[in-house]
Amino acid sequence: MTERNHDTFNIAGTDFTSRLIVGTGKYKDFEETARAVEASGAEIVTVAIRRVNVMDPNQPMLVDYLDPKKYTYLPNTAGCFSADDAIRTLRLAREAGGWDLVKLEVLGDQKTLYPNMVETLHAAEVLIKDGFEVMVYCSDDPIMAQRLEDLGCCAIMPLGAPIGSGLGIQNPVQIRLIVEQANVPVLVDAGVGTASDAAVAMELGCDGVLMNTAIAEARDPITMARAMKLAVEAGREAYFAGRMPKKLYADPSSPLAGLI
């Protein structure tokens, strides 16, 4: 138990305590974003890079609500459908923020937002050569996961289910295979719908979970953020505790000896 109190995980040389990474999209406003992130206990938040509105520069900015000194901003390439777009976006992100840790995702299809692994591999290679620390969104294919790790990605992040679907972990066997072979952190990225899904990911031995919609589109995002924090912690504890074996028949938990 004491050991678990110092249960940190390391991404690209930095130790993190919270194993929950949250997105900052889809919230009602920046106040709600800030409150949800606070409640989630997350130390890393994903952010997108977009054009500034030069006609109205006084619009509120995310950095005014979530202090980049307090939270690790993880710029993503959401909406990029080619390696070139993703690389361009992250180079801009590095200049905007001044750090190398990024989240790469190259999407392959509008309807499913399934990752395009050919473009993802290409982008990862270019970015790593360019000095980026790449956390990579990928399919739940162990061979692809291994290729990405071999290229030097600092975290492997297979989808649990399509982005924003809330379907939960559809393929626990594949996620487990990736966890078992990986020498870098593995995080389930996408597909979590509710707290039990996050717990399942952690019970499979994942190092963390990344989510956005499950919190932002809950009826009460702040309460769901807290639920996710607890679920990730509970799943982690359960993973280390080691679950009991499953049995086909009942096994009484009160002693039979001394029965009247």
Next chain:
Amino acid sequence: MIEITINGDPHKIGKGQNLVKLLQDLKLDPTKVAVERNLEIVPKTTYQNVKLLDNDRLEIVHFIGGGK
């Protein structure tokens, strides 16, 4: 005056203007944005030295809320 493109829209600015002055005029905090000029990233440290030219194409971006 010269004409440049900022985030896809045409803008007229004074000749010989540098990037620091442009961001000031646009009321943008240079620490919160990144600038790409004709598809090349402009390092923040060089804004003072970058003189904008006719037909330059700028992208000025910042972090927004985003998940995936």
